[in-house]
Amino acid sequence: MNSLPADRRRRKYFLSNVYFLFLAVPVIIFLVFVAYMVFYLFRNGINVISWEFITRPPERGMTAGGILPCIVGTLYVTLVSLIFSIPIGVFAAIYLAEYAPNNLLTRMIRSAVRSLAGIPSIVYGLFGVALFVRGVHLGLSVLASGLTLGLMNLPWIIATAEEALSSIPGSFREGALAVGATKWEAIRHNVLPFAFPGILTGILLALARTMGETAPILFTGVTYFTRELPRSPLQKFMALPYHLFALATQHDQLMKARPIAFGTAAVLLILVLMFDGVAFLLRMRIATANKWQV
């Protein structure tokens, strides 16, 4: 069988396991670093968070009061971005997964969408300035920022939705087609309901990442301070990530603003982790519920 004597074979496998332990080191370093970051931010931020902190506007030059306008602004602009990107993204994904023939045009569309996902967020910011703020005269506004963010998260939504649709077996479609359904009826009744949780997962992940983005809104509508909550989508707004950036680096009394900065970081992180967490739970449920995936 094996030409090596038993003790040398044992030694070989023992060494093999030892070598693998070395590979665990970078993973452990990474996890410790991330864990410490989360611990540090929450330790310093959690005491700042109170009912007043999340329901009151800033006071005394951002050294007291709360961050309500930032929370509202972030949720508002994220919502606008998704209203724009969900229909376009899901429709595009249905086309790519269900209809697209395997030809040059399809390959170009896929390649373009994948490339979009790799374009730096600051470049989306420039594009937003050129197209939305100046081109169609939306000015610095929730709408301009929301559309810019929507363009940015569009490729993420397409990618996850297409994956969700492609994971539904062909037999689901064939079953409907065999009893006389049109292609759209087959997709609508036998594919979309089953792909829905996967599509929703992608939307939640996009939502979480969009909330934390700063560069695309920097020049398209976010502002350091406004007295009122945005009433119309054509107003400027405050946002959590920009608030954190401004308090951490731009404020004239950095130390006085620090507790608010920690609180803002903690609130932002909680929101992001919350949506990411729901997305993960959903994905795990899909993995266990979809028995057809062997």
Add this chain to the structure above:
Amino acid sequence: MKRRRIADRGVRVLFSVNAVLAAAVLLGILIFLLAYGIRAFIPAGAVDPEDPSTQPLTLGGFLFGASWNPDAYGQPEYGIVPLLLGSLITTVLALLIAIPMGIAGAVFIAERLRGGVRVAVKMAVELFAGFPSVVIGFFGLLVLGPALARVFNVPSGLNVLNASVLLALMSLPTIISVSDDALRVVPHSYREAAYALGASPWTTAIRVILPAARSGILAAVMLGFGRAVGETMAVLMVAGNAPIIPRSLFDPVRTITTTIAIELGESAFNSIHFFALFALGFILFLIALFTNLIAEALIRREKRSFTL
């Protein structure tokens, strides 16, 4: 019957239009950046010979100029070299940390972790990929900066090293996830063949699985590069941002992304400065696009090599 057929056609058109629209965004970005950027070289407005700030740039001066100083009194300078070098230095240093860590980590995760532990580790990696970059920058500013200043006994921890460490951290999830995928699509037959020849699990992983996945791992490195070179906010918060060519790890550095973020707000609309920042954006766009296309070609090549 007829109505059903029309509905079927209608939705098909609707979906295809949206797909084309989504892809057209890439073209739109390209066109807008080009149209705005080019006006730094060919101004649409009047050029006042007395006012140096209205003088159009030369392409040579932009691409090869060794100084970026738009606010200089008298003669503003728009040389991209220090910014490009700033981006490349921080990114390359970040990858020097992230590539070995990422590949080693991916081999460990792909070869050694199973079940719940694997899910937990992958989840942590993916959660961190979604961390807002301002939050990571905030941590770099308050924790990593002072720590680096103390350890290396330098006056400020806001420098090349800090930016590179944060960028390494931020590109790690990309490198780990994509490498892990690449390692896991290597067919079982490779592993079985190696075991049949008496190779240990370690030898199999390093000499058989890893080389077989090299295209995909190279793609992971390219995507990690793209992530790092395009990062703005975290670098902005920890890099010190002086537009000079850094001489050591402890010098401040200014990248292409941070220059756009710092200066777009203070440049006047339609000024040469404003359009020059779009030209910077165009360069960044090209770097990101080519990085992505190479990564995509590599991933395609790996998939093809296993489907013979």
